[in-house]
Amino acid sequence: MAEEKALIPIAEGWFEDQGWKPFQFQRESWHAYLSGYNGLVNAPTGSGKTYSLVMPILLEYIRENGGATSSVGKNGLRAIWITPIKALAKEISNSAQRAVAGLGLDWQVSLRTGDTSPADRQKMKKNPPEFLITTPESLQLMLAQKGYPKFFKNLRAVVCDEWHELMGSKRGVQMELGLSRLKTICPKLKIWGISATIGNMDEAVQALLGASLDKGKSKIIRSDIKKVIEVESVLPDTLEKLPWAGHLGVNLIDKVIPIIKNSNSTLIFTNTRSFAEIWYQKLLDRAPELAGTMAMHHGSISRELRDWVEDALHNEQLKAVVCTSSLDLGVDFRPVETIIQIGSPKGVARFMQRAGRSGHQPGALSKIYFVPTHSLELVEAAALREAIKVGLVEDRIPFIRSFDVLIQYLVTLAVSDGFDEREIFEEVKETFCYNSIDRDEWLWLLSFITTGGSSLTAYDEYRKVEIEDGLYKVTNRRIAMRHRLSIGTIVSDSSLKVKYITGKYIGTIEEWFIARLSPGDVFWFAGRNLEFVRIKEMVVQVRNTKKKAKAVPSWMGGRMPLSSQMSVMLRKKLHGVTLKGKKTDPELNFLMPLMELQRKRSHLPNKDEFLIEYFKSKEGYHVLMYPFEGRFVHEGMGALLAKRISEITPITLSIAMNDYGFELLSDREIPIYEALETDVLTSDNLYQDIQGSMNSVEMARRRFRDIASISGLVFKGYPGQQIKDRHLQSSSQLFFDVFHDYEADNLLLLQAYEEVMDFQLEEARMRRALERIHQQKIIVTEPEKPTPFAFPIMVDRMREKLSSEKLEDRIRRMTLDFEE
DNA sequence: GACCTGCTGCGGTCTG
Numbered sequence: 001m002a003e004e005k006a007l008i009p010i011a012e013g014w015f016e017d018q019g020w021k022p023f024q025f026q027r028e029s030w031h032a033y034l035s036g037y038n039g040l041v042n043a044p045t046g047s048g049k050t051y052s053l054v055m056p057i058l059l060e061y062i063r064e065n066g067g068a069t070s071s072v073g074k075n076g077l078r079a080i081w082i083t084p085i086k087a088l089a090k091e092i093s094n095s096a097q098r099a100v101a102g103l104g105l106d107w108q109v110s111l112r113t114g115d116t117s118p119a120d121r122q123k124m125k126k127n128p129p130e131f132l133i134t135t136p137e138s139l140q141l142m143l144a145q146k147g148y149p150k151f152f153k154n155l156r157a158v159v160c161d162e163w164h165e166l167m168g169s170k171r172g173v174q175m176e177l178g179l180s181r182l183k184t185i186c187p188k189l190k191i192w193g194i195s196a197t198i199g200n201m202d203e204a205v206q207a208l209l210g211a212s213l214d215k216g217k218s219k220i221i222r223s224d225i226k227k228v229i230e231v232e233s234v235l236p237d238t239l240e241k242l243p244w245a246g247h248l249g250v251n252l253i254d255k256v257i258p259i260i261k262n263s264n265s266t267l268i269f270t271n272t273r274s275f276a277e278i279w280y281q282k283l284l285d286r287a288p289e290l291a292g293t294m295a296m297h298h299g300s301i302s303r304e305l306r307d308w309v310e311d312a313l314h315n316e317q318l319k320a321v322v323c324t325s326s327l328d329l330g331v332d333f334r335p336v337e338t339i340i341q342i343g344s345p346k347g348v349a350r351f352m353q354r355a356g357r358s359g360h361q362p363g364a365l366s367k368i369y370f371v372p373t374h375s376l377e378l379v380e381a382a383a384l385r386e387a388i389k390v391g392l393v394e395d396r397i398p399f400i401r402s403f404d405v406l407i408q409y410l411v412t413l414a415v416s417d418g419f420d421e422r423e424i425f426e427e428v429k430e431t432f433c434y435n436s437i438d439r440d441e442w443l444w445l446l447s448f449i450t451t452g453g454s455s456l457t458a459y460d461e462y463r464k465v466e467i468e469d470g471l472y473k474v475t476n477r478r479i480a481m482r483h484r485l486s487i488g489t490i491v492s493d494s495s496l497k498v499k500y501i502t503g504k505y506i507g508t509i510e511e512w513f514i515a516r517l518s519p520g521d522v523f524w525f526a527g528r529n530l531e532f533v534r535i536k537e538m539v540v541q542v543r544n545t546k547k548k549a550k551a552v553p554s555w556m557g558g559r560m561p562l563s564s565q566m567s568v569m570l571r572k573k574l575h576g577v578t579l580k581g582k583k584t585d586p587e588l589n590f591l592m593p594l595m596e597l598q599r600k601r602s603h604l605p606n607k608d609e610f611l612i613e614y615f616k617s618k619e620g621y622h623v624l625m626y627p628f629e630g631r632f633v634h635e636g637m638g639a640l641l642a643k644r645i646s647e648i649t650p651i652t653l654s655i656a657m658n659d660y661g662f663e664l665l666s667d668r669e670i671p672i673y674e675a676l677e678t679d680v681l682t683s684d685n686l687y688q689d690i691q692g693s694m695n696s697v698e699m700a701r702r703r704f705r706d707i708a709s710i711s712g713l714v715f716k717g718y719p720g721q722q723i724k725d726r727h728l729q730s731s732s733q734l735f736f737d738v739f740h741d742y743e744a745d746n747l748l749l750l751q752a753y754e755e756v757m758d759f760q761l762e763e764a765r766m767r768r769a770l771e772r773i774h775q776q777k778i779i780v781t782e783p784e785k786p787t788p789f790a791f792p793i794m795v796d797r798m799r800e801k802l803s804s805e806k807l808e809d810r811i812r813r814m815t816l817d818f819e820e
Numbered sequence: 821g822a823c824c825t826g827c828t829g830c831g832g833t834c835t836g
Contacts, residue, residue: 084828084829084830085828085829085830086829086830113830113831114830114831114832118832118833121832135829135830135831136830137829137830137831138830138831140831141831141832145833145834146834146835165828165829166829169829171829171830246824247824247825247826248824248825270825271825271826271827272825272826272827273825273826273827274824274825274826275824275825275826278824298827298828299827299828299829324827324828325827325828326827326828326829328827328828329828329829343825350827373825477833477834480833480834481832481833481834484831484832484833485831485832485833486831487830487831487832488829488830488831489829489830490828490829490830490831492829492830548821550821551823551824552823552824554824554825554826555826555827556826557825557826557827557828558826558827558828559825559826559827560826560827
């Protein structure tokens, strides 16, 4: 293209002024954008990915204006940059401003998030900036404004940054819907995404662009920057020092401290908030000299404290930070020298993301230390290393048919200018999420927002939308305001604020934890000893104390099972163990004595074998199986088998599982051989049998809480006077029960069941696992004593029943049992 | 003093 020949050098010249040289992928992005493509840039953080799209957006403007710059306010909104995290907005804004000034333009670059003042919002609405950085939620809020098409009419580009973070969530669905609207009202719109590497890159583009654009001109630009990641496991002096079960890993603390001391800056990633608290505390106990140069960071700590930590890390005031995935993304701070991962990261992408926090410069080596919390976890370290080497990364599965988000979106459009249902139906059908929606479903949704559907017709509250001159509209101001307040798809868990008596906010804690404490008790939170004073109006009041804490809070969070990519690699590594000869992974060599014990007591399965262990102990009869498919699949598989076995003979089985396998336990003999003969592991009738074996109604009921909230059935309360979570819970359950009893075809109800199958039971993955096992040779052993594979599962089961001390006793006795 | 599983993210008017 001739004009590009004139344009690209402008960007190149500016890069040269900065002392930079454009990467190949940046040039490719510039060309693709300027030639009219939509697409996705696949590049790691810290590689100048922002400039790969900021530049062509500006160049296109220069092209249209024949090189001239024009005054602010005349152009309207030209580009929207979506970030999933507010904290990233400032950095993007700085880059954009730098480029704008560098190219001699007088574009205005502005942020629009929940933190933006109402006055600034008004200003922006009247006089839009050319370049707007915002969040998916704020974009929806803009669509809820009267006259939004005028606001967006000059828009040329939407960039979805960190698209891999959004696409696997309902926030991604929200983006798809927002884009479907913008495509119609901005005819010249180009849509681009920026994504880290994921397994399903092509699907990522489809979800972003939807059917219409994906068929047109679209491109994936892959960065040529290769990251070298080195994985080093922290090993104890002897194998005996590493426990067979457990999750905390503090017994390796003395090996971790020197790593921290030898480095200028270290991030220590833990899997849970409570582990971050515990590790921080233990590190201070063991190495008091770290006080003042070490801090902690997780999602329940106040934003103010976290900001301080991020700044201090940036300014090199801090030497180490113990954190959770709260620092996975967020501030794109200067790279740290050292990364430590405590326990299994459960997924390759997460591990690589964290490793990438060190050696930030393109081409630099990233090193990550892996601290195992139990012996078998070391196999995961070897699996991670191999996955990184061969480039096996997890998929992000886009949500399909999330009717709760669609309902919210339709009301959003009704709140602003109202919508023509035929027009919007066509747009919605073009999205990845809803491409299978049919006319009947659509009509159900319309009736739901106008009448509340068949079971809620009697209540005025749910007649939110009216039809006026053929347009679906919200006319009631109260409904409109409530709706604006509840835009978004993130449903928070129940929590209480923790504040000093003086009023300073420290963070949030869950009600059930504080319920166990009495006034005067001391607990450890946000890295300090806090004395619990009282609860007043949903606020936990505390004061600092010198007394030692007797408890560390834990939070009920999401549970992450081992990813299927990790499962594949784990099984591969275990197969490697069965082969003769020295292993290339140091972890596996270290573990060989344990593996030998497994072989001696039972069997060490290779890739063509499936191991089942059957034995009797004082507790009863145990059957253990090891699919290595993550705990969700094992939970479902355990229930499935329990059901099928009890059809052979009436028997009560209790189920326990971890990421490696599951256990069935009974006080009576388990007819396992008979069960295997009747093909108890078949994937036939899987769907029905799961439904029959699990309490799927109860699971769906729990799932429905979020759906009710997102679809606007329950209102979370006005700011400052939040409705108690218990009310939210009970009212959403009420809706569930009503739909369950009177409106079985309610799409939101059906969605709850679908979500249970897809996300909680991972039905598709279970099916694949059963099919794989069907191809394998089944080996049943009858070990005399519990095996290294069995031990952690049995411990996890007992953990739920026994108090901690008793458990410790029991583990000690079991361990003694193991000695030959 | 030991005991400790369970992440992250967002978000407030209209109209003249």
